[in-house]
Amino acid sequence: MSYNRRKFIRNAGLIIGASTLPISWSFATSKQKKLGVCLVGLGYYSTDLLAPALQLTEHCQLTGIVTGSPWKIPVWQRRYGIKDSNVYNYDNMHRIADNPEIDVIYIVLPTGLHAKYAIKAANAGKHVWCEKPMARTEMECQSIIDACNKNKVKLSIGYRMQHEPNTQKIISWANSKPFGKIKTLIAEAGYYDSRSDHWKQNKEMGGGAMYDMGVYPLNAARYTTGEEPIAVLKASHTTKRPNIYTEVDETTHFTLEFPSGAVAYGKTSFGQGMNTLQVTCEKGSYGLRPFQSYSGIQGKASDGTLLNQRVDNQQAKQMDDDALAILNDTAVMVPGEEGMRDIRIVEAIYEAAESKKMVKL
Template sequence: MSLNRRTFIKNSSLLLGYSLFPYSSLYAQANPKQIGVCLVGLGNYSATVLAPALQITKHCKLTGIVTGSPWKIPKWQKRYGIPDKNVYNYNTMHEIANNPDIDVIYIVVPTGLHAKYAINAANAGKHVWCEKPMAKTEAECQAIIDACIKNKVKLSIGYRMQHEPNTQTVIKWATTKPYGTIKTVRAEIGYNVGNPARTWRLDAELGGGTMYDLGVYALNAARYTTGEEPISVSAKQMTTRPEIFTETDETTHFTFDFPSGAMAYGKTSVGKSMHELYVDCQKGWYTLAPFSMYSGVQGKTSDGTLLTIPIRNQQAKQMDDDAVSIINDTPVLVPGEEGMKDIKIVEAIYKAAKSGKTLSLS
């Protein structure tokens, strides 16, 4: 059945956010120390996922917005009680430097604009949360990291899955290897989007493309599941709708070789629904299916162990974890260096697909 990804995200996130709204009041009363968060970019993800999630966080509070769409401002102010002094546009966001209500600037604009506004945020002296993928290029990622180091602010990348408890079990198993040496990993993520709207995700200049948008989840999963960095990559890209995907990929397949001899097979598409991480080991196997959706992540193993630790809201946990690192001045779970590693590989995947050759990543 065809699934419109935008509709699915909007409906599921609204249900998660509003069904838990009373919970936020209890948290706010019990935890006076909260990190003020300013969302930069009020598109679908901010409006239907992050803003509702911020209402149920323990250590965060939505205190500001940056938007280039003035018509959105009254709606956001009414819903979240944001005062005029905490509302900015893209030309005035540098003034956030003088606003004590805002501790963190969360970058939620198209990927091709991440570097520009993440650097602006760091230069304003505020901690930076940058949505995945970190940026379009490795060089842009490094520029963001350098700006955060220069301004002595923390940088965290919005990989929500690494905060999810069942995924954290899989990450731990990369070291403990309860089922023996990992032989192969298969990571697949996709949505069957029947007629995608002409948005920035179809615009190569703005960082569109299925590999950037969805494929980084499969790529990142291959890395955290093995606990290794790939040493070579091969890839191919294709489309069944060339009239729509004129600049970006509809489907991407990639294969990694790891130093241990393990191999990973990744696939991402907006032509097919798939959400599975499968790990084949010397003494058994384990899987998460779905492994990347906003809710319901669960799995099982060859010996019958179930991976079903519940979580209220992935984005709320992600932001709370990152807020705690600010409050306690401890390392973030997913630093900029982690995001940059993925982007280096994404660039290699596109090159490998174009050349038809296996490329070394060393």
């Protein structure tokens, strides 16, 4: 169900009022169809965050699940009223193509499986939402983009922070430069993971701190400067638990150079809690702490400006924004190309860490 903007506003009787509403809500009405969303993978993020958030959305609803754990099915059906006909496993999820109650397939699997199942979703003719990081390699990212383009479906990557209002203010400052030219920024994201046998410690599954948490400071460096880095100046991996982190990085440091001369210092870890974005400019500074938590994003600028806008639920806002892009046939906020740019740089960071040399982008 897609709408030409002018036609939709006319039919909804919102010609006068639409211009006074926030952009993300301008075309919405209570009569507009809700998109049916199918979650693929019922781990922590789906169970504790996305499914509850879908109950808070205005433009989408949970209508289907794909799982390889049969024991989870009755629990989800009781909790969310999911029909038997809307329950799938990984072998038969292609049959979603024949299900009109599912409009969007949301891939919430380990990173190493994203490409395989995002392509299956696109080939089923459904719009694709894919959790970050988009995939393990730039080539895998491109394969997802190609499948979505071939099937004429929209693709959005789950960078919830780009939907968050305080982050959006910082993104706008990349253009307006209220404190002058950016000189340096520090972006750090991590937590202590006590697990010793998890897919995030498995290279083949797309584990590693740089993939999982590292895309937060990396993406922040890009949206804060509004530029694409021209080089990974240096990068390194460290671990305090070499018996656990045998295949992937526990902690990664990286330094990026941008065309304007700005330098970003990034850090990410499974061995240490951190959650900071700090920007130093010619005429002042600003930042967020925390900058990528599920709630409570806040910060301030050197002139006293507070960055403390609240959003009830980040995941709900993200999914509503992405649903409206489908309903109104407009561009998604975070397309596949955005996710692929990060993965290209992630690969370069690993290359720089291994070679101990600068890697040009």
